[in-house]
Amino acid sequence: MKPILEVNQLNVYYGSIHAIKGISFHVNQGEVVSLIGANGAGKTSTLRAISGLVDSKGEISLSGQSLQTVKIYDRVKLGLAQSPEGRGVFPNLSVLENLQMGAYFRSDKSEITKDLEKCYVLFPRLKERRSQLAGTLSGGEQQMLAISRAMMARPKLLLLDEPSLGLAPMVVMQIFEIVKKLNSEGVTILLVEQNARMALKVSNRAYVLETGKIVMEGKGQDLLNDDSVRQAYLGV
Amino acid sequence: MQDFLQHFINGVSLGSIYALIALGYTMVYGILQLINFAHSDVYMIGAFSAYYGAMLLGFQNRPGIAALVILLFFAMAGCALLGFTIERLAYRPLRKAPKLNILITAIGVSLLLQYSGQVIFGADPKVFPSVLQDSVITEFLGVQLKVLDVAVLLVTFVMMLALHYLIYHTKVGRAMRAVSTNMNVASMLGVNSDRIISFTFALGSALAGVGSVLVGMKYPKIEPLMGMMIGLKAFVAAVLGGIGNIPGAVLGGLLMGLSEEMVVGYLSSTYRDALAFGILILILIFRPAGLLGRGGVEKV
Numbered sequence: 001m002k003p004i005l006e007v008n009q010l011n012v013y014y015g016s017i018h019a020i021k022g023i024s025f026h027v028n029q030g031e032v033v034s035l036i037g038a039n040g041a042g043k044t045s046t047l048r049a050i051s052g053l054v055d056s057k058g059e060i061s062l063s064g065q066s067l068q069t070v071k072i073y074d075r076v077k078l079g080l081a082q083s084p085e086g087r088g089v090f091p092n093l094s095v096l097e098n099l100q101m102g103a104y105f106r107s108d109k110s111e112i113t114k115d116l117e118k119c120y121v122l123f124p125r126l127k128e129r130r131s132q133l134a135g136t137l138s139g140g141e142q143q144m145l146a147i148s149r150a151m152m153a154r155p156k157l158l159l160l161d162e163p164s165l166g167l168a169p170m171v172v173m174q175i176f177e178i179v180k181k182l183n184s185e186g187v188t189i190l191l192v193e194q195n196a197r198m199a200l201k202v203s204n205r206a207y208v209l210e211t212g213k214i215v216m217e218g219k220g221q222d223l224l225n226d227d228s229v230r231q232a233y234l235g236v
Numbered sequence: 237m238q239d240f241l242q243h244f245i246n247g248v249s250l251g252s253i254y255a256l257i258a259l260g261y262t263m264v265y266g267i268l269q270l271i272n273f274a275h276s277d278v279y280m281i282g283a284f285s286a287y288y289g290a291m292l293l294g295f296q297n298r299p300g301i302a303a304l305v306i307l308l309f310f311a312m313a314g315c316a317l318l319g320f321t322i323e324r325l326a327y328r329p330l331r332k333a334p335k336l337n338i339l340i341t342a343i344g345v346s347l348l349l350q351y352s353g354q355v356i357f358g359a360d361p362k363v364f365p366s367v368l369q370d371s372v373i374t375e376f377l378g379v380q381l382k383v384l385d386v387a388v389l390l391v392t393f394v395m396m397l398a399l400h401y402l403i404y405h406t407k408v409g410r411a412m413r414a415v416s417t418n419m420n421v422a423s424m425l426g427v428n429s430d431r432i433i434s435f436t437f438a439l440g441s442a443l444a445g446v447g448s449v450l451v452g453m454k455y456p457k458i459e460p461l462m463g464m465m466i467g468l469k470a471f472v473a474a475v476l477g478g479i480g481n482i483p484g485a486v487l488g489g490l491l492m493g494l495s496e497e498m499v500v501g502y503l504s505s506t507y508r509d510a511l512a513f514g515i516l517i518l519i520l521i522f523r524p525a526g527l528l529g530r531g532g533v534e535k536v
């Protein structure tokens with residue numbers, strides 16, 4: 001297995017706040033890897049560093065290419081896409097326009113149409129609502145839209161920031177089913193979650209983040225059974 | 237009644253010019269939350285670009301459709317280039333600076349353009365080339381429909397249709413709307429937001445250029461401070477419609493033009509300019525988000 005994403009000694013500072021303190025991790029081709037941790041642990045900061053929204057120190061490479069000198073808007077062309085924290089759909093654009101934005105850098109029109117159809121098969125609800133403004137969708141629908149929009153870039157690596165946040169249990173189940181499904185179709189996924197139980201269930205491997213440091217790592221199943229993880233993150 | 241109709245026609249004609257200029261304020265605000273005070277001076281440069289362009293091609297006194305097209309071309313090109321340059325040199329380096337710094341810079345750019353204009357073009361008014369020969373097309377119920385008013389309406393209408401198509405039916409328009417709602421997400425999706433911002437400045441400025449030709453056509457006297465009052469009124473129009481809101485700018489412009497004509501027609505032309513301030517004060521008190529603006533809460 002070769003790593004798609006390699007992060008080495010990553011540091012993120014917000015002014016004098018040292019949010020990420022030299023973490024290293026990797027994601028292999030075809031894996032689902034999750035990053036779990038409490039509020040403020042630094043999960044979003046890590047993703048923001050990978051996508052280039054915050055300045056960071058350390059190495060980040062995608063398929064062997066260093067990302068530190070690559071502009072934010074060029075990273076998607078290398079195969080990196082994200083469903084950001086809070087979903088980040090464009091509320092005043094229609095569902096279809098949001099999806100088209102996902103394919104912004106692509107010019108293969110007929111392939112884009114095919115991918116659009118795929119999204120609609122995966123989420124029939126989005127097809128029904130395609131000409132509706134995204135801001136009028138329910139939270140669950142917006143999350144589906146955010147994931148679909150990221151998929152429209154045909155990413156090699158999909159970053160998901162708390163896709164289950166604020167959703168009803170049924171919808172949470174659905175979202176994790178989608179994660180599994182996308183992965184089975186060959187998409188490599190880095191998942192950030194506070195819902196540790198669900199995240200660990202669908203993950204091959206996971207890292208536990210605490211105040212900017214990785215304190216534990218292992219197979220999803222093993223962490224699910226680990227006493228300290230159970231106490232701290234699974235509430236048992 | 238007949239008076240009213242005449243004032244109405246004049247008001248719509250004047251208002252559509254305000255709308256064109258207001259669009260530039262609103263588009264830039266929509267994308268950067270910046271009030272581009274230099275916009276009114278970009279408008280002034282539009283008039284001078286058309287003036288010198290016409291001189292270059294010998295069109296100072298050859299009214300007709302060709303003159304209209306040529307003047308529009310020079311004004312729009314001059315403004316677009318200037319708007320692009322201002323953003324590039326003055327605003328872009330301050331992208332991450334506090335809002336106040338950028339606002340002060342905008343005022344500085346405005347003064348720079350006004351005074352450079354006085355140095356380069358001279359402070360004395362110049363006569364704008366004649367664009368179209370005015371005459372009465374028809375007269376019904378005692379109301380006159382004149383060539384210039386119809387031309388103003390037609391040109392504005394075509395420009396707005398084109399703008400609407402661009403913003404709502406093209407890829408770059410989609411990107412403009414995306415960048416103005418969430419620049420970070422748009423960049424993650426592959427949009428070079430700096431480029432979209434440049435484009436927005438050029439586009440809004442070009443519309444001011446159109447406005448300058450339409451005004452020059454009706455009131456053919458241009459000078460380096462000509463942008464101040466009309467720029468202020470267009471700005472009030474943008475605020476009235478809801479700054480950042482594109483249909484709002486059009487609505488605000490039309491309302492401004494209409495109320496100005498009505499005030500002039502039924503009260504006194506002394507109040508012509510006071511009206512703009514009156515409207516501004518009223519909106520700020522009663523509806524700070526503007527007619528079509530939403531809630532006034534800034535998105536996070």
Ligand SMILES: Nc1ncnc2c1ncn2[C@@H]1O[C@H](COP(=O)(O)OP(=O)(O)OP(=O)(O)O)[C@@H](O)[C@H]1O
Nearest residue numbers: 014017019037038039040041042043044045046194
């Ligand atoms: N823009 C910012 N400015 C200053 N500090 C920040 C900023 N963003 C995040 N932080 C701080 O960095 C730390 C990590 O925040 P981050 O958002 O990465 O956490 P998180 O793990 O995603 O939390 P949550 O689960 O609540 O989303 C926190 O202490 C937070 O206060």
Ligand SMILES: [Mg+2]
Nearest residue numbers: 043044045085
């Ligand atoms: Mg977070």
